[in-house]
Amino acid sequence: MKKLITFTLLTLLMFSPVFQIQAQASDIKGHQMESDLNYWIGKNVIRADAKGNYNPNRAVTRGEFASYIARALKLPVSTKYTFKDLKANMGLTIEIQNAAGAGILSGYPDGTFKASEKITRQQMAGMMYKAMRYMDLPAQKTALKFKDSKKISANFVDAVSTAVNLNIIRGDHRKDGVYFNPKDNATIAHASAFLFRLFAAAEVLKPTEPSEPNPNEPGKPEVPSVPEVDPEVYKVSTISGGKLLPTTALYKTYEDALAAYNASSSVKAIGKNNRIIKIKSGRAFGSENPKQYTSLYSDSTLRTEVTYIQKGYEMNYIGSSENHVILEVGGLTFYAKPNEVDLVPTELVTGNSFYEVGTDGVLYHDTYNNLTKTRGVYSIGPAASSMKNGKRYTSLDGVHFDEVGTKNTITHYPYFQFQSVRQPSSYSGAELDYFITEILKDRQKTGLARYKDAPTTSKLIGLGNYLKAIEETHRVNALFILATAIHESDYGISGNSLTKNNIFGIKVFDSSPESGGTYKHPNNSVDAFINEYMNKNYANPLGGYSYGAVPGNKVVGFNVRYASDPNWGSKIAGHMWRIDTFLGKKDYKQADLGRIIYTGPVGVNVRTSPDPLSAKLFSYKQKDPGANAAFGYPVVIVDETVGSDGFKWYKVIADSNPPADYGWIRSDLIERITE
Template identity: 35%
Template sequence: MKKLSIIALLMTVIGMLLWQPQLASADELTGHSHEKGLRYLISKNALVKDAKGSYRPDANVTRGEFASYLTKAMNLEATSDIVFKDVPDTYVHAKDIKLAASAGIITGYGDGSFKPNAAISRQHMAVMIERAINYLNIPKGTSSITFKDNAAILKDYRQAVAIGAQLEIIKGANGYFMPEKNATIGQASSFIVRLMQLAGDPDAAEPNGGNSNGGNSNGGDTNGGNTNGGNTNGGNTNGGDTNTGSSKYAVKEISNGTLVGNQGFSTFEAAEKAVTKNTQVIVQSDKIVKMSSGYVVTNNYVALKSETINDSLGVAANTEMEYLSSDATQVKVRLAGQVGYLKHADVTLIPFSMSKGRSYYENVNGEIKHTLYDYNTNKYSSSYVFGKAPSFMKQGEKYYSWDGIYFTNGNGSSKGEAYNYYQFLPARAQTQYTAQELDAYIMNKLAEVESTGVSSYKDATKKSKLIGLGKTLKDVEEKSQINAMLVLALAQHESAYGMSNQAQDLNNLFGLYVTDTNPKNKKFDSVVDNINELVEKFLQPNYITPGGSTGKNFANGAVVGSKALGFNVKYASDPYWGAKIAGHYYRAEKALGFKDAKNPYTIGITTTTGLNVRTGAATSFSPLFTYARSGMPVIITSSATNGWYEVLSDKLYTGKAFVSKDYVQVINTVK
C-alpha cells in the first residue's frame, strides 16, 4: 500500500509538471522584445489577431492602426465632425481615427486625405506622441537630446523626437533614431506603453507596480493627487507653498513684470473666486492658466477647431493669438477672427504687463515691415517687407494686428484698417508682365540672392528650378485663369527661389504633399508637372472654386490672404504665410516698375453668407456658385448696373458673372 501511495504521488506530481506548461503555454509574443507593449495593447482591445490568428508584431504599423492604438490607450471619447475623404465610416478604424483627429493628435494631408493604410515612419509617430503628451498634460521640457542622424530628421519634427527621447518614450539604436524607417507594430506598442506609464495608467505599470524610472507614475495618491505628476520632485509644483499642502492652483499678482504671492487652492473654481483684481492670475505648476487680459502663444503646432467657420485649422508654433478666456482644462482664443479652444499644454498665456517682446508692424520709409518675435529665445528673430505702408502708419511707431487688416497702437487704440493689395488680390487677376519680363526678373533675383554668399544660394543663377519659367507661368494664366505673378511668388517662397532640397531633388516648388505632420517625398518628372499639379489638384478644385469640387472645402477666398480668409486659412500653418507671399509679389513689382499696381483691379468684400453669384444681373438668372461664408474677396470689373456688380468668377468660367451690389463692400487697398 505504501509503494502504491508513493507511486500515486509521483504520478500526480508528474501530471502537474506536464500540465503546468499547458496553462501558461508560450505564444508568438512570449519573449518578444516588445512583449510588454504588445500585451498592453491587447488588454486595451487595440490589438487583435488577423484572419490567420497572428498579432503580426513585426509587421509595419499603418497610420490608421497607430491612430487607433492611441485612441484606445488614451480612452478618447470626445468627437467632432472632422472627416477625411479616404476614411469612410465602413473603414475598420474609422471611429478611432475621427476621435484622434478631434483630439488634435492627428491631421491629414493637404488634399483632405489621411492615408490610413500607409506605413508610418518613426518620426511621424514621434509627432503624434508629442501631441498625445500635450493632450495628457504630461510634464515636459525643451530637450536638447539629439541622435547621430539628427540631420535626417525633418527640422520641424526634431523637437518632438527630442521630447519623446527625454521622456524615454522614444528610443533609438546605437545612437541612431532612423526617422524615415517604418515602425513595426511591436515598436509602436512600446512607444505607447511608455507614454501611458507616464500618464499614470495602472494597466501600463511595470510588474513591480512602479514607474519605469523607479517612481510612482502618478506622483502621489491616485485617488486624490494630481494625475499629471503632482509632486514630481518631492516638492510642491506650485512654487513651494508650504501653507497650502496639496494645493493644485495658486493665485499670484503681477508686480513689476513678475509674479508674487502664492495663495493656494485645491480647485480651479476656488482660485477663480479668490481673484479680485485685474493684476491677479491663476497659476498651476508655475504656468499661468487664467488672466484678465493678454495674449496666447502656441508652444507647438496645433490644430485649432474654429467655431467661426466650423473647420480645423493648422497653426504653427510661436503663433500669437487673442486671449478670450480660460478654465481648468482649455483656453478660448481668437486667431484672425477664428474663435476656438486649445489645451493649456499647447499654449503659453502672457499678460500684456509681462510681455518681454511681441511681433509688430511699422512704417519704414513708406513700406510696411513686420518684425517677428521668437518666444523660445525671447528675441526678435526676423522681419519682412510686404507692401506700401497704409497712410495712418507713422514712422517710428509700432503697430499690432491679429489679422494683418485691423491695426492698433501700443495702447490698444484702433488706428486703422488696411488691405494689402497683393495679399487680398483674387487669383483670377491677370498680371501685366510678359513671359520675357518674368524671366528677366527671375534671373535678376537669383543673381541678388546668389551674391549674399549664403551657401544654400550658391550657383542659384545656374541651378535654380525657377530659371526659364516665364512662358509656363503665362500659359497657366491663360489656360487656368490664375495670376502668373502670384504663382511665381508662391514658388519663390515655398522653394527658396528654386534652391530648396525639395525643388532640386523632387522638382517640388510648392511644398505639395508636405504638411507639418505628414511630409511625402513625391518626385515630379519636371517643374512644369509640379505647377500643373498645383493648379489642377490644389488651387483650382479646392482653394479657388467655392465649395471645393472634390467635396473638401478649402475655399475661404481666392486670395493668399491670412488666417482670417484666403488660401492661408488652410494651405499653411504659418499665420503670416499670405503676407510673405504678398511680399514676393510686391518686391517683383518694385523691381519691374509697378505695372500691376498702377492699373489695379477694384476689389470688394462680400458681407453676407449664402450669397449667389449669377450668370446675369437679376435673380431670375441661375446661380453660377454660392459663397458659403461672408468676407469673400471679389474682383469688380464694372460699375453697378441695376443694383448688380459684374465680377470675375472664382469658378473657372469664361462668361460674365454678377453679384448683388447690396452685399458687396468695395475696399481701399494699399498698393
Template identity: 35%
Template structure:
C-alpha cells in the first residue's frame, strides 16, 4: 500500500480539480426538455458549465446516447488538463476534433489502442471499460487504490478479475455505482455501454473524490532497535571489531525548502528529543545526526559504503540490527527499499529480504526529492522492461526481462524490489510472477544440441557485429564463444548444469566473449576477478583456452558452492539465477539484478534459437522454510533422504496471502501420488549425484507458469 504522494503532482491534480470546480465557463444552454428532470441533471449541468461535456452543432447534448471511446477520452483529458501529446493511430484522422484529446490520454497511460495501431474512436465504451480507465485515472492522480466489494449478481460477465477490482476501486471513491435488482441485490452490467450522462457523472464524482482525498499516513518505526534472537548459523561470523565510544552529537530535524533539505537551527543532544519534534509535525521530512542524514519520513535508500581510502565497497545487509549475521550485499549506488530507521540502523528491503544496514553504508533520500529510480514498463509488444538507476553515477540502464504477465498493462509503470512482487506507482499491489529463466533449475537440460548452440552463437555474434559494431567489430571471428556450444553441452551431461544457462552466463559475464578478460585471459565468466585485484589476468583467472574457464565455472564454483544444498559454507541458496533472497544471486553477485539479467540473456538466446526451452516446464515450486525440508529418492516419507534444505529467513513474504515466500526454487517435472495417497512432486535435484528427487506437496508453494 502506498503511504505517500508526490507533493508536486498532488498540487497539480488538486489545482486542476479546484479550477474545474470553481471556474464557470460560458456554454450553450441545453434544452430544458433535454436535461430537466433527469436523475443526473446536476452532474450534466456541472460538466457542461466546466466545458468538459460539450454539445453537438445543433445545440443538443444527447444525454442518453452511448458515449464513444473518443468522447470519453476527451472528457478525461479536459478534466485532468492533460498536457499536449502526439500520436498516430491509423483510424484517428489528424484533423479530427478529438484527436488531440485521444493522444493526451494515451500519452498519460490512461487509455490505450488496439493491435494494428488503431484506437476505435467511434466504438462505444462499456461500463467495465470505463471502470478500468478510471483505475488508470486514480493511479495517475496518485490516489491509493482501495476496494469496496459488492457481491454483484453478474460477476461472471466481467472479462477478468482485474476488471472486477477496477469496478471495486471506482465504487470505493463513489465514481461508479451498482444497479439494484428487484430482490435488493446489486448488479453492475459490465458489458452495457455507458451513456454520455453517465460519463459526465463519473468525471464529476472523480473530481469531488480528488478534492476530498487525504493520503494515508506512514506508521512509525520503533525508535529503539529491535532485539530478536538471530538464528543459529553453522558458520560463526568474525566477532565485530571494537568501536570507539560514541560521542554525543547534536540531532537536527529538517524540512524541504526550494527543492532542498534545510536543517533547523536548533539541535538536540538526545535522539529521542529530536524524535519528539520530528513526529510533532508533518512538515519535518528528515533528521540529521551532525551532517549525516539518518532518518526520513518517507523515501529511498541506496548503498554508499566507502573504504577509508575512498574505494567503492559493497553495502552489507544483516538479518539482525546488531549486525552479527549477514544476509546479503549490494553494490554501491543501487536502490534499497527504505522501511525506516533510527539512530542505530537503517531497515531496508533488498530482494524480498528485510534486513538492517549501518548508517555508514547507506544514504537516504526523502521521497519528495527522488527524481529517478528503478522501475518496470511494458512495451506495446508486451515485453517487460526493467530500468535500473544508480544513485551514485546518476546513470540509468535497461534490459528486457521477458513477456510481461497479464496483470502488468501496456505503457504502465511498476516498481518491484525483488522482480517477483510488482506494485503500481501508487504503491498498490499488482501481482506476482516468476520470470521463467530466472527461476528455472540449473539442473534442467536444454532442448538444443551442441551443433544448434554453435549455430546460435555464430548467428548472435553476427547480429551484434552488424547492429552495434564498436566492441563487437569482427565478433563473429574473434569472440571466445565461437565453437563452444558442443563443449557446453558436454558439461551439461557431465556436471548436470544446463548448457544454455552456461552460455547465458558467458554472454552476461564475458560480453559475448568480447570482454578484455575473455579476450586476454580466456576467462569467459570473470572467475577469480575480485574487485580488490588490479591485475587484468590473475593467476587463477587465466586459462589455456576459454573452454577451461567453463569447466572451472561448473566444477569449482556452481556445483560445489552455489548449487549443492549440503555445502558447509551455506552459500547454496537454490539452483537458479534467482534474486537477492533465493538462488545464486544471494551470494554470487553484488548487482541485485544480476540474476534477472542472466535470465533475460537466456530468454533472448532461446528466442533467437527458436524458443524451444521457454515454458517447457509448467510449474515451479518454492519451499516453505520455517523448518528443514527433505527431498527424497522416491515419493514416500519412508524413502531415503536425498538432501535437506535447511531452514532460513524467508524474507518479507512469509505469509502466502501477502505474496510468495521465496524459499528454495525448484522446477517441477511431474506430480505423482505417494504411497500415503498424498501428492508429491518430482523435481530436478539440486545435488548433482542424482538427476531428480521427490518433495511432498505440503512443504512447497506451487507457481504455474
C-alpha cells in the first residue's frame, strides 16, 4: 500500500500568526476565498507573479494546477514521464513530471502536456481524483444532481461524483438549481478552495491501520462517513479597516488557537468553522438559528435551560470556551451554545440599546436588533426622579441604569413591571371598554392599513366586563390581562386574533408564527391564558415557571419563561401605564412594592399569621437574586405589625390562588422598592 501523505492542514503552524507568511497583495483581500488562498500562500504552494500579485480570478492553467498538487503533496522526484513540449530541468517541468510519475496526470496522445492550456473544472476534478488514489483515500461516489450533469464528459463522471460526495465540489447555486459548469475554466481561487477541501477530507478519510480492524466487519477497513460541512478549523483574527481578518494560520485544536490568541495583543477573536466563539471584549447577541431564539442554561453542561432570548437581542458577554459562551442577563450568569450567539468585538459593534428620559418625564427604551440592524422605541412609564432629560442610560435588566459617560448607576423598578398581578385594578369593566374603543380609534388615525377597520373588527371590543369578572374570580389584574392582549394581538387585529380568536399568541412560537390555538370566542382565549398559563404555571408559586407574579424581566417574573423577547415585561408594563394614564392614573403606585431579599439555602415561608409557628400557606423556592441581589421574588405589602416573636412582619398579597388572599412574611426578609 502506498504511503498515505498525511497533510496536517489543521495543526498549529510553526510560528505565531505574526510570523506567518502573509499575502501582501491587495488583489486577494476581501475575496470570497481569501482564507483558502492565504493558507496555500503560507505553504508556498500558490505563489505570486513577478509583480507580487496572486490573481485569484485568473483562469488557472494545467501546469499551474499540477504544480500546486506536486507542492502540496511534496511528491518525490520522478523522471518516469517526459513531455516533448516542456523544457527539461525547468521548475514547472519537474513538478509536472513528479505529478505524472505519481499517476496524478497524463499528457495527450501526441506526447505533449500543454501546460499553458487553461484547465476546466472537470479536468481539475480528474486530477484530484487521481491524487486521492495516490493518497490511498477510500472513494465513494454519489448520484449527481447538477442541472447540467449530462454535460460532464464520461471520463470525468466518477471524479466529479467522488468530489461531490466528499463536499469538495459544491456547485454554482442559482435560482433554478445547482450547476457544475464542467467545461468552464477554473480560477486560481477555485483551485485553492478545492485543494483545501481535499486535504481537509484527507484528515477524515485516513485509511484504517491493519492493526486496528473494524470490529463490525473483521478484515475489512472501515470507511468513515464524511461530514456535510468542512472539518473543524480554528482560526484567530485581527481587526483592520473595520473588518475581522483571519490570519493564515489554521489550528486543529482550540488549545492551539487559544495559545496564539493569548500571545498576541493584535489578535481579537477565535473562530471555529467561520463562527466567532471567543473575543477579548465586545457584545453578545442572540443569533439566527432554526429555533429563532438563544437558550440560556444554568451551567456549562448546557443541560438545564433556564430562560431564552430572542434572536438579535443584546446580552452581556463575560467569556467563552470552545463549547459554551458565558453571558450575563439581569445580573445572573448563564451559559449558551456558541452557534446560538453572535459575538461582536468592541471595534465592530454597530449599535446597542439605550434608555432616555423624555421632556414628559417618561422613560423611553430605544432598542437595537443586531441581525436586522433596526431600531425601535417604546415607553415604559415614569422615569426615576434621579434620571434626567438629555442623559442617555444603558441597562441589560431594565432596573440598573448606567449613565453613559459616567460611573453613575441608578436603580429604578418601573412600577407596573414589578407590581404583582394579584393586586386588583381600580377600573370597572365599562372603563376598560371605553379605553378599548378610544385606543382603536387612535390606531385607525395612524393611517396604517392594518388598523383601517380596527374600531369594528378588533377582537378586544367588549372585553372589559369579562376581564373584570376574571379578575374577581381568578385574582389576576384586569389591566395586566388587557395589556398582554394588546401586546400579543396587536390591538386585537393580528391574524391569529381575527381567524382564531387567539388574542394572547397562545402556542404561537418564534419558529412558527402562523401556528396557534383556536378558540370559539375571545373570552375562551382569556380563559386559557388564565387557567392554563398564569394560574397554573406562572403566577402560582407552586407552578413550573414560578419566578414571581409580575411581568418582570429575564431574571424574575413571567418574562423569564413566557416570551423570548427580553423586554416583554417592560413592554407589558408600558401598556399598563398607558391604560392607567388614559383612565385617570388611579392604579399607578397604588400598592407598596417589595422584594424578598433572603438568599439562604432554603426558601421563604409565607404564613397565615405573623407567627413563625403558624400554618404555612406556601413557600417561595430558593432563587438566585443575581449579582446585584436585586431580583428576589416581588411582593405587594399591604400592612405590617409586630409578631409573636417580637419581629416586625409584613402582610403581603399572596401569590397563591387559592387558598388565601394574604399571607405574612418577616420584615427582615423583604426590602421595599417603591420609590
